[in-house]
Amino acid sequence: MNLPAAGAFVTSVRDGETGTVTGHEGGRLVVTWPSGRVTRVARADVRCGLIAGQVVQDQPRSLRPPLGEGRVLDVRTLGGREQALVEFWTAGERQWLPWEQLVPVWSAQSLFEQGVAPLAGFAEQFRLRHLALALQHWHRTTGALAQVDIDPLPHQLHLVQRILQSGNLNWLIADDVGLGKTIEVGLLLAALRARGLRRFLLVVPAGLTRQWQAELRTRFGMTQAVIYGQDFEISDPAQWPLFEVVIASMDRLKHERHLELARQSGRWDVVVFDEAHRLSRSLNGLTYRTSERYALAATLRALTENVVLLSGTPHQGDLDRFEALLELLRPGPVWRERIARLRLEPQLLAGLVIRNRKADVTDAQGNFIFKGKVTRAVAAPQNEPEEVFDRALRRYLKQGYDASRENQKAIAIGFVMTIYRKLAASSVAAIQGALERRLLRLQRQGQDDPARPDTDDSNPFVEAEEQVSGTRSEFFSGETELLRGLIGLARGLRAHDTKLQAFTRTLIGGILAGNPDERVLIFTEYRSTQEYLVQTLNGLAPGRVDVIHGGQTLEERAAAIAHFEEAGQFLVSTEAGGEGFNLQRRCHVLVNYDLPWNPMRLVQRVGRLYRYGQERPVVVFNLSVSGSLDDEILRQMYARLDAVATDLASVADEYREGLQEDIVGEVASFLDVSTILAEAATHTPSRTQARIEEALERARQAARQQDDLLRHSSGFDPDALRGELPVGEAHLMAFVDGMFGQLGVTVTHRLHGGQVWDIKLTEDLQRQLNLKQNQRVAFSRHAASRHKATLLDSRSPLLSTLFETAGTYAFSGHVAQTPIGAGGTACAVLRWQDDRGRPLSERFVVLQRQPDGITVNPPAFGHDLLYPAADTLGVPALTPDAWPDFELALHDLLAAGASDDLHPAGFLVTGVAWAGQGAEPG
Template sequence: MSKHLIPVHHAWVKQVHPDGTERLGRVKSAIDRGDRVDVTVIWHGANETSTVPLSTLRCGFRPMMEVQDIPDSRTRKTMGEGVVIKTRTLGGRDQVLVDFPQAGKQLWLPYENIKQIKGSKHRFILGDTGPEDSAERFRLKSLAHALEMWNENTGSLSHLEIDPLPHQIHLVHHILASGNLNWLIADDVGLGKTIETGMLLAALAQRDSLKRVLLITPAGLTKQWQDELNNKFRMGEFLIYGDDFRINEPRHWKMYDFVIASMDRLKEERHLNALHDAGSWDLIVFDEAHRLSRRQYGMKMDASQRFQLAAHLRRQTDAMVLLTATPHQGKQDMFQALLELLRPERRDEITTLALNPEIIGDMVFRNNKSDVTDADGNFIFNGKTTRALTVTVSEAAIMFDRTLQEYLRKGYAAGAALGFKGNAIGFVMTVYRKLAASSVAAIRNALINRRTRLQDQVGEDTILDPKEADQRFFGEWEEQLRTDAKEFFDGELALLNELIDEAERLRADDRKLRHFLDELIATILGGHPEEKVLIFSEYRTTQSYLKEALEARFGAGCVELINGSMHHQLRRQAIAHFEDSAQFLISTEAGGEGINLQRNCHIMVNYDLPWNPMRLVQRIGRLYRYGQQQRVIVFNIHSPDTVDEQIMEMMYNRIDQVVTDLAGISPEYNPQLHDDILGEVADLVDVTNILEEATTAGIDRTQQRIDEALARAKQAAQKQHELFAHAASFDPNATNNELRITAEHGEAFVTGMFRQLGIKIVDTSHNGRLWHIRLPEAVQTALGKSRGRLEVTLDRILTVNRPNTHMLDLDSYLMRYLLQQAKRSEFMGLSAVIRGDLPDTAALTTSMLRWQNDQGQRRRQEFTAYGIAADGRVRINPDAFSEWLKQPGETGAFSPDRKQNEQLFKAAEQAADQRLAEVSNRHLHPENMQWVSGAWVE
């Protein structure tokens, strides 16, 4: 065998004669004859072809030639297309230094592996108009690059089980475009910080910039984050530290690159030491970052263990993202501490925040409900009516409430007498109060369980730390608590027996349930018998109680359930059945986040009001969101004749008054702003502590406590609003200078590539959104698929309950294949003559622009189009071109002039260089520009 590689076709070679003269040529073919390689060469300028031994040839490439890497292996990926920089001979071998702009690398490669190509600039200047269908190929190549870049810059076209909203897309785009990943995301409650984080991770993964991620959350949210990332973003690689895996030796960290961990676990010394051995992370995310508190007292700093954890980890990453809706909380020193954590190099500026609040504009991103819109610019959050339904309770209910209050007073007193050890008793008392406010069935069941526990006299106190409970299922977790087997106070068992007897009588005459069925549901269905109703309760016992009552009235199968015991797939099935044929969906707080029912339902009933007002905001968000076509109607059922429900009513009324006062401060008051502030205030008020005092301190003291808490919340919200006026926020015009990419472009690309590759759409359904396709044999072979028939869609909503439907997002194997084919040099489309409504445009060129950080690492790419007028004026990313891309390309006839071509292309190069300069900042420095395609407009 020859010791040399066999040159690829179109490799440039030269032959040096004994007299020192040389001739250049391109390789036409080569044959390995065992003892030598014979190469057939087309000699440049001589119109002559001859076959010569490879040993007589040297590298013939010259600087500035456009080339393509052809690997000498089927398993290696090509480095793509590039430009020759220079050549050398080393160890008797000729090598070529090639600049590969797509890879961002300059590499020395064997000249035998390099093939000359004609790039788009070369073709444009020479007037190469391409094949007959060049306009369509030009369009599809442009779409392939545009779709990939939009996904890389937003993560919005990756696999998602949600349709991202414009404000979410723009937040991710803004952060990535800034060139700096250190941001505090302070979006208002309910705007999807989890979704934004997932999209950010997806975008970074698309850039191949995400090898190691550490996501730190409160203990009760670790599993929720794992579920969300897996179910919504297909990021199943995230494991929970301490639950899914443990570290026994430092080297074991090499096995775990995508980690979720509890901040309270990590702050402990032994876990912090273990984490130190984990090495560096590409990105660290802190959820509920307001828990990272550092207070300043004079010249002294008092940092919590959680803050110290974050400060420790700051040294192990160059990128940290903090998530919290309430980062300020009326405490300027705490807020500044968070900013210093993000940008320690700007500490001096941050200490002057009160004088220069505008500096947060490139550190903090804040979206408000009052500002966000759908893709058409329509406000998303509007059209909501809330109605309170008062139930007058029976004498039996009043008697039961009096007895329960006596039980609670004795329980709280017993807990207080034990000091810290008595906290568990106080917690149980609070749970019983919440259960009683939910339904007679829920409190009766809990009291019976408590009596059984005392009668059996088995076991120790097994109450868990509430901080460890999954926050989504907190109510369900509460009602399943196993309590101490000893009496909380003398005579508890006798009082329990009395309470249970009264609960039995109350259940026989449950006016709340009767009002729910006879008045509310009957009225809703009276005018619209097919109306669907979403019902919320905190507890599974209440959920089962309502299901039994509804099915007894309206028939078996009319009710679906969602609760924390259900696997994700069972939840999906329940939602699908509800949207299809069931009339009622009863959900615990497990459905308060993550399920979207706005397309087929607009009526909600809160059978019980959550003690945490934030839960109410989240419940309503299941219907009151993007895609809701009708006015959302929310019914809240309560019985103000009982002590606890009086307090609940007082609290909600007081909160509503404060929210209205704050919203009225703005001259542009609107309902959306009211909801913004409700989310903030509800998150700032510690409702549980207020209500726990109610039994022992009395109603007057409770009213005072509520007012005090709300006064503090109001002041904090005001300060936060003033400061956040300077934060970055959703701006629908932020991407005006970039090529506008929509769902229509995705569909236009797919259908166009189907035609090019012979993929047939044999049938459609669901108003044309679901396609049944047949793959030709060549495509099947390329994809390694044995089946030629597929059911595909570009509509995410369709795939939610159709597991066998293939979603054509940018994680799809079929979509990736289509993109790869369109981007290949052999696909053509590098130059074309196009027809279309492109006013004042003589030519169009497209390029990839790239920026890097100060250490040469790529931080940003843009696919950019240049509309060039005959006089040399250039418009970047004209809207007319974005529209032209949506329809099949029509090839025109044109006779280009080389001199004019050179002038047009020079104007495009100057515009590209200007765009590189405009985007550059302290974090972004120009890396390169790579021309993709060019066309003349007829």
């Protein structure tokens, strides 16, 4: 039978008296009794002396790591052995353990309640112990220490805390484009990893898989993030457990072979769907029509308890589709009924949807982070040769559309005609190349090719005209002759291209006149136009022109962007290449050489620059040709879109600068004008404009409906974080500096603005961490990479050791007499659990006694934590009769944080501090 450890409480079997084991002699226990009497007793003469409520420390007999401190909840006898049920707060678990390895210790609360005055010399330990707790809580609730140089914005921290403190991980994040959804998800996953969750599946559009991987790896240190189908394949379902963080294309995963493998992938802790509005399910009569993507989502939903959906446009003007997304978050008949009442009970969304608007978010100082956007229309006059070509092209297009309507089998001809119209509106080079390819195809002999390009859902863009050349037979009689004439006219236009001249002389010349080194992002829909512009721009700035397009690898795009930001001046991007990259750091000028028919594409283009980190107003130039029918329609449509957004912003409950930009994107998401423009070839201009006005009005109403509904979502509240203890990177540096002083680590140099330290470790730390004596550490990833230093983040063994040391009972600092606790201060960790008893949410709080009551998380305490603490002498200003006030405040906080999904799990008082009355620092 094991002997109780020194310090354990034992109860005499003979008389029920409880004493403390002070040693062992010859297999017997040396026990000190309350009277001071010391005796030697046999193991069989004593039993467990622990009672419920005592705080104990785990001292294992094996080599396993100790579980730390915990509170005894119960004692039992099982199979003749006595055990204690202990709740360990650090480990977040409850365990039945042999009582012999549990040693009672004085907790901060028991010292306070017993009126034990702290000795001098523990003020600094008190500060460092609670710095460690505050920093670890900061990381567990925001993921911030996964990447200390991210500098998370208040709305991002609020979003992660809202989710983690809600007691439910199933949420739809409906933030505007440009608010950092990858950072939000990265912070969330990092915080969940700190809580022990490991398996994450991210289902994203195919074009964004590499971007997601890069973000998770570089920003959050998730080096194990791999892409299904690119970095690894699954031949045997038994291989799935090898991969913890998986990124997969939704259009790859939806196909039956991959879907079947996904069904066998096992349980996932969290599944994230990016661009969740692509998961469509619509009501058709009394039955649902489910897309393959939605079926994929439903399949994966059965493999996880937690789903996070991301979409800036979740409503899409269709309440049925929106409700279908909500049913992914909350499946089952009870929630289906609640969601069906959404029109009557929109407040339901406060616990399902988080929506942040660009017009609302601020930096840590409360300043709005978006500097605004200015849009300018630049119209190039159409010259006579261009008018002649335009009329000839319209005749060709009309015959093509007529042929498409007359022959249902030739419906694809209309698709080709529409693409030709877009190419003509893009550039003379684009339409000329397409017509020449069409003529060449007609002159060839052989089997017909399909008229449509491969329109895989993963790449909705058509950027190369060779994809739409059509069949090798004429669309209509006489097409070949018409093509020869058109090509001849097009070739004569290049020398007098008024659009190109307006671009180079008026636009680029004007931009560079103010700043010759200004960087400019240029968007076009087509590769042929891109090549046309690059040839021209290379003459203006040799070696300073970069391109990105859909045919490049992620590495090639990244290299082009890096060159543009470091040494380039012009970056010409196609629509397909423009997905997912961000340039706000070095560029604020955008030129749309052609205007997309889908207004949401234009919003997404602008989103490459108009996003967090942009320090200047974004300037957008939209180029068009006066006189061309399609250009006129597009120009008027975008002007009217801006007017509608201005009108909606002006009648908002509270007009905010930047709200108009939010509404432009909102209305654009509902504005479907592609069909109208496709029909414009056979309609009068006035009829086409009327149809666009009708579409705008429908979009306006849909945007209003969405706004009326989503205003009930959770959103960024600038005051939400003001009740939390302010913690940041400065606190991390203060903690490390203080702990180095406690452990004898020498800081020999502080370099690069204090971001890099050269240190010398003690021999004990060298052995413990298996490191050399001299080390270089950094507090930001940028500094660590640039100066070849070790980053002190959540994965750092050194930082982990500092946290563990500060949290041990031997480190002390549970109680202190110091000015940092003037008036009396109690620090505590509060926790809430789900209906199965699993810990879900926590909060670190500081309660400070004031003349008018208890203050929670006083900002001054966070400031005091930054500086070494001094001891005070004198009579303690706090007495045991003050404890009920603190306990009542803790219970009030537990009640305030509880919800239907979140139940109080208790609190742990981690420290108490108070100053001496009228005392001076010692």
